[in-house]
Amino acid sequence: MLSKADNDRLTRVGPGTPMGELFRRFWMPALLSEEIAECDGAPRRLRLLGEDLVAFRDTKGRVGIVDAYCAHRRAGLFFGRNEDCGLRCVYHGWKFDVDGVCVDMPAEPQGMPAAGKVRIKAYRTVERNGVIWVYMGAPEHEPALPDFEWSRLPERHYTATKRLQQCNWAQAVEGGIDSSHISFLHSRTEEAAAPSNKYHASDRHPVFEVQETDYGLQIAARRHADPGSYYWRVTQFLLPFYSMIPPVGDFPESSREPYDGHAWVPIDDENTWTWSFSASPARPYSDEELAFRGGRDGFWGPVDHEYKPLLNRENDYRIDRDRQRAANFTGIQGIPNQDAAVQESMGTIVDRTRERLGASDRGVVQFRKLMLRLARELEEGRVPTCVSDGSLYNVRSASLLLPVDVPVGTGAEALLTGTAS
Amino acid sequence: MLSKADNDRLTRVGPGTPMGELFRRFWMPALLSEEIAECDGAPRRLRLLGEDLVAFRDTKGRVGIVDAYCAHRRAGLFFGRNEDCGLRCVYHGWKFDVDGVCVDMPAEPQGMPAAGKVRIKAYRTVERNGVIWVYMGAPEHEPALPDFEWSRLPERHYTATKRLQQCNWAQAVEGGIDSSHISFLHSRTEEAAAPSNKYHASDRHPVFEVQETDYGLQIAARRHADPGSYYWRVTQFLLPFYSMIPPVGDFPESSREPYDGHAWVPIDDENTWTWSFSASPARPYSDEELAFRGGRDGFWGPVDHEYKPLLNRENDYRIDRDRQRAANFTGIQGIPNQDAAVQESMGTIVDRTRERLGASDRGVVQFRKLMLRLARELEEGRVPTCVSDGSLYNVRSASLLLPVDVPVGTGAEALLTGTAS
Amino acid sequence: MLSKADNDRLTRVGPGTPMGELFRRFWMPALLSEEIAECDGAPRRLRLLGEDLVAFRDTKGRVGIVDAYCAHRRAGLFFGRNEDCGLRCVYHGWKFDVDGVCVDMPAEPQGMPAAGKVRIKAYRTVERNGVIWVYMGAPEHEPALPDFEWSRLPERHYTATKRLQQCNWAQAVEGGIDSSHISFLHSRTEEAAAPSNKYHASDRHPVFEVQETDYGLQIAARRHADPGSYYWRVTQFLLPFYSMIPPVGDFPESSREPYDGHAWVPIDDENTWTWSFSASPARPYSDEELAFRGGRDGFWGPVDHEYKPLLNRENDYRIDRDRQRAANFTGIQGIPNQDAAVQESMGTIVDRTRERLGASDRGVVQFRKLMLRLARELEEGRVPTCVSDGSLYNVRSASLLLPVDVPVGTGAEALLTGTAS
Structure with a gap:
């Protein structure tokens, strides 16, 4: 829950607003090269x-x-x-x-x-x-460019797409760093599928460890796995609007899997470009994978020629109530469309004075506190470290199994750093 | 004519508004059962x-x-x-x-x-x-449920429909309780038709007797009929937004005819659900009658799957100027569409500071006075009687012929009460 | 550049606004007769x-x-x-x-x-x-009717059309009196065409002589022509929203050519009817010419049945970037559509506090000064002369060649007066 004043500070991005000024200290993804090829x-x-x-x-x-x-x-x-x-x-x-x-x-x-x-x-x-x-x-x-792995890998090792999101940037970010919703919003009702889904389905009460870092937040969600071990999902929120998505699957396989990330770039207070990036450090993508992860009709689509999703709020994301009963939790096809449905359904700027947060929202709470504090600090002339150090963005997300007595920081360390820099 | 302040009080229905608080003391029709069947x-x-x-x-x-x-x-x-x-x-x-x-x-x-x-x-x-x-x-x-006859009759003796009206509730009610407009808006230019139309056409200056009652207003419109007799049309306004429609035809036949009624339920300040009910106490409706009075393509339609009329302000209600010249007064097909055309043509909230009422608007004037007074009384803690006595809604409308020396109250008494309760 | 306050004064036309009151001292074109034939x-x-x-x-x-x-x-x-x-x-x-x-x-x-x-x-x-x-x-x-030649000529010697313009009247007028834009906005990139275009293309730095008159402004744009002579384009701004368009071609041919004019009649602050008139004093128009200058699909069109242009801001005026590269300056077909594109692209009311005028904007500057002064004078009770003298509108535009030592006032005098009155 936020006060009306804090909700305004968090969400307004125009020239002269505190959050708008903070954004204006960072490089931001603006266009796909293909748009002005x-x-x-x-x-x-x-x-x-x-x-x-x-x-x-x-x-x-x-x-x-x-x-x-x-x-x-x-x-x-x-x-x-x-x-x-x-x-x-x-x-x-x-x-x-x-x-x-x-x-x-x-x-x-x-x-x-x-x-x-x-x-x-x-x-x-x-x-x-x-x-x-x-x-x-x-x-x-002028700041340093963020040193994301996907912006440094060779051809065929990365993809980038964008899609219009018809709501404020912050409620999009809050969806992105919220590991607990995947047990629900993106779940299937038929049968369990991938190994990772096994733990999402069997333990829907993840415990969160949120840690402030130089680049933003590291958010680790812990679920019970087989006796004596935890299943960890480690994701990052990177200033000012990035998140990382852990690979599907668990350690050690996942360390060789492609991983994804998002940027939520404010168009204005009520619209956002949702960027999706992916990186495959270990091997080049196949043609199918490039189309799947990078195309307009792939995983992050389908979108029209202006990058507006075909499933959108005007058509209720083509929800199918039979599918909702029988196949997946929402009746909506496609993970990004499921995310858009709930995030946009709150209204273009969610009224945070009327929400009721739980233990699973720890990451969300930390995110808001961090952004509001950084905006205030900027008004006093202080800028975040990562503005001038792009190498701080050289991180990866991870999902892994650890013995219950190994702290996630230690256990995941090797996985969480990109190859280059 | 109303002051700006009174017009605002009359028309605003949101939480905390005087009229909105009054509405929140009554049960209201919300949905057709078929919408969540x-x-x-x-x-x-x-x-x-x-x-x-x-x-x-x-x-x-x-x-x-x-x-x-x-x-x-x-x-x-x-x-x-x-x-x-x-x-x-x-x-x-x-x-x-x-x-x-x-x-x-x-x-x-x-x-x-x-x-x-x-x-x-x-x-x-x-x-x-x-x-x-x-x-x-x-x-x-929590109030008593209004004891409308149509909500108590057995299957096949009643119908209920709804349609979207794109204006404030009060100007819709004002159309509903205004007996004088039927000589014009709903008249046909070809030839006189039903017996009731005979008097509507021959005497277009009805004299109104408006009487406040426990449930709202009883409005009697008197027209000259054959020598020595008056044709009376008796309709009710029932708190907070209902009206009754007298049967077409005159006494004694009309006492056996189905009769109709409306509810104008505010969606918000600028949109209204126009409900139409009908009751046939004396006999069950035929299949044709059920479809005619109750269906989406019947008398109160046609409406689309969201109950929006197909003839609406975006298409000027498909007015046909040739038909207006040769067939009916408006050139618009369907009585409810004719009503919607004039009521919506005033703008979503009519500017009552700029109107000029006549003798035929007595019912309208009384309606406004009553609603404004009741809203004020509620602010002082007083609620209308009918909030706690649903049996007061057990009334019927009527049309009848009476000798000139019989007061309408006496002459119509037997007709104006529903069977049950 | 104008202050915010002056921009508001210039552009607001509703009842009680200074400019709105000035407009309410003049006759205005309201409808084509064909609209209520x-x-x-x-x-x-x-x-x-x-x-x-x-x-x-x-x-x-x-x-x-x-x-x-x-x-x-x-x-x-x-x-x-x-x-x-x-x-x-x-x-x-x-x-x-x-x-x-x-x-x-x-x-x-x-x-x-x-x-x-x-x-x-x-x-x-x-x-x-x-x-x-x-x-x-x-x-x-009540003022005198403006004595425009096209409103007095016999059948087949005049045309009148209208089209919707989705912006404020003043930025439309400013396009109309701006002789310098024709060397760009309306130019063709393939090859020079008409003789007049020769000078527009060879001298794109016209020098402006702007002179206040009883009817408004006379604006003369001077371009270098062949050695020893100037090519003059003389246009008028007539109160409160008219402009004249010089014929294409040069003297003496142009004196026998049809000429055109516009009226920009405010619908409201953000929409305008752009009227186009033409007059052919010397000879009747052919059928082709009448259709070309006067029809919905002619030079000033194409427009739909409500006079809205088919090429409009919703479809980016159907700009064709290949045509823009190879054929004409804008890639947009039709001079009026080119005008609409730039004028509407500024927003419905251009922010004149943020512009940067040059020497070529002398006419624009004088127009604003004149209108703001006249609005102020009207507040003090003074009205322009032409309000009561319709004969002042009996003027023509002209394009002509003059020796460098002949002032345009002397040289063009005979061309600039209509035949009648």
Whole structure:
């Protein structure tokens, strides 16, 4: 439960809001490279942290993410001509490069003060492994890029997808770091399946150990396994909106399995891009796996050409009550669609003044406390360590069996660090 | 004409509003039984008096109308599993019975204080003759059920339907108790038809006698008939939002005819469920009559599977100007669609500061005065008599011919009381 | 750039706003005659200056533009019966003539004070050359009709069309009086075409001479032509929302060519009717020309049956990026659609506090100053001259070549006056 004031602080992301300012200290995934694949191709509209922007790839392949409106009379640059290393407004021909510098004002008398001094808002971008990252803060505070394993692995060892989520970022994150819901929301009613599901089904009262770290939180959920051992699921919340998903399966197999992660990037207070990444350090993905983990019709979809899920709140996620009775817990197909259903069903911004948390919400509680504290600290001028140290993001999630007397920190240590850096 | 303040008091129905509090002293029709026909079937969303709810029928056939959101993290219970005498949230499995009591918290550690103490909002329900009633007030003020004849008659002697009306409840009631509009809105331009239409057409200046009663208002509209006699149409407004419709035809035939009634149940300030009931005390309805009075494609329709009229404001009620010239007054097919057209055309909440009432609006004026007075009295702790005496609802409407020297009260007395109680 | 307060003053048009009051001193184009072509035909909804109205043509062919709501209980008069010289509300039969006088109250007792004293809002109308004009101000201030040439020419010498524009009137006007954008927004990338385009393409830095006049502004844009001569494009802004479009081509041919003009009539603060007129004083239009300049599928279209463009903001004006690369500057087909794209892309009310004007915006700056000054003067009781002198509107636009030492005022004088009056 939060006060109204704290709920507002947690959820508002526009310019000048405490949480919005905190987000503006980090690099964020902005676009898939495929969205502006072509040099001098069509610009693309983009809304992040409540700001309307337009993205384009220039003649040399550089990516610009700039104000959606021309500096002159504020015509929309989405309609602009992407040509010769700049985006040219079609109204009077003012042209801006990827840095937002106005490089041509053809309608103005020659020799006017003019171009070069006029700029539009432009944010720094970096492209890695099919993802375009953006930094929307002040240039003097530019942070380190987070050193996620999936952004460093070679081709065929990683995937990245996105899908629209029609609710605030925080309730999406809270779903992501909440290990207890998988025993319910994502369960099947027919029969138990994978080994991991065995423990999810047999012990639906996980005990949580939540630990604050340099990058955010490490959340370990402990379930009873065979006599004398625990089944641990270790996941991370990484600042400001990432989570890791442990592999399905248990140790030692899982250490060679691909693992996944999410980013929940705020479009505005009421909409979010849900990113899903995966990393397969040990071996390349097969074609089938790439399509399954990375495509629009794969595990994280299906989504339409604007990355909006086909199963969404307008069609009640195509819930099928017969399936709900006979096959799975929700009657909704697809884990991401099940997550979206419950998270969006709360309303676009859940009213946290009216909830009633339990022991299984320990991770959620810690997440809120951490974010609210960091926002307050930023107002006092203090920034989190991981802003300047990208290597802190070089972590993995894990699921494993440990003897009851081995602490998870010790037992999982080797599994929780990425290969590189 | 009302002041802005009085118009607001009359029309606002949310929790804490004066009129909303008055409504919360009465039972209200909430759903047709057919909407949650099946035990353990799909839950149904429901919005009443501005509150979002969900209805379900449990394993034993009991009906629950509860908060739309789970007590835990506020996931939508519409997506819940309706199983084994309770509705289970699909997020973490909390389960609530029809009384709103949390009977299971499977994700919480065994032995937690937990279930049993946690409750969600749940309202009392009663089911009679195909209609589910709800009481949304405080348990200690539970009122008597209104003893409407149609809710007591045997099978085939009654019907009940509902349709969405896209405006505030009060302007719908004002249409229902307004006997003068039938000479216009519902008239045909071709030729006079039924005997009752004869007087509606020949005397379009009815004189109104409005009388306050224990249940609300009795409204008698007098028209000139054959020399020496008056044609009377006697209708009732019953607290807080019912009206009766006199049978078509005149006395003595009409006393054996079915009669109808409405309830206008506020969904919120701008939307209303228009219920239509009918009662045939004297004889069972034929199959054709049941379909005509009770079906989705009958007299009160056509409506879609969500009970939204197919002729609605988005398509201008499919007005046909040729038909308006040649056949009926509006060019719109169907009496309920004609009513909806004028009532919704005023805007969702009509601006009563800008109207200009005439002598024919006496019933409307009295209705407003009564409702505003009762809301004020409730603020002082006084409740209407009919809240605790359901037998006051055992009334019928009537149309009849009386000699000019017989007062309507005397002449109609025998017709105006239902058989039972 | 404007302050927030001035931007609000410039753009708000509702009753009681400074600009709204200024507009209410002028006649305005309200409807095409074809929209209510038939006597006693269907009424038509109409929204102007933020007021909801309904228009109808009565039995004698007179046009009424009256309040959208009945005086009685405020049912929508759009659903009314247009019959026997009046529009009759279908709720209780109150009937209003084109002057808004209630001429019948059939539901009221005979002999009631009643009809004749009750009025609804009704505005003066005039119909000329296929256009219905309305005056929405106080009767005692009724202005002169603007004496536009196209409203006086004989059949086949004029056209008039309208199309919905989904933004505020002022940013539409600013596009209309802005001669510099045609070198960009409407340019073709393939090859130069008409002689006029030659100068637009060869000199994209026009120099502006803006001069205040009795009717508004005369805006002359000068471009370099062949040695020793200038190419002048002379356009007018006429109060309160008209502009003229110079013919394509240059003097002396252009003096015999048809010319065009616009009116941007505010529907409300965020929507506008963009009217396009044309006049061919020298010769009648051919059938092809009439269809091209006047039809729904012609130059100013295509529009649907409600005059909404088929290429609009919901479909990004069907921009084609290949066409944008290879054929024209925008990739959008049709000059009016190109204009709409940039003007609407600014948002419904452009934020003029954040723009950066250049030398080419001199006309725009003068337009704003003029309108804000006139609104202020009206508050002090002063009205513009042209309100009472319709002959001031008898002007033409022109494009012509002049020797460098001939002032445009002298050189263009003969071209800039219409034939009549």
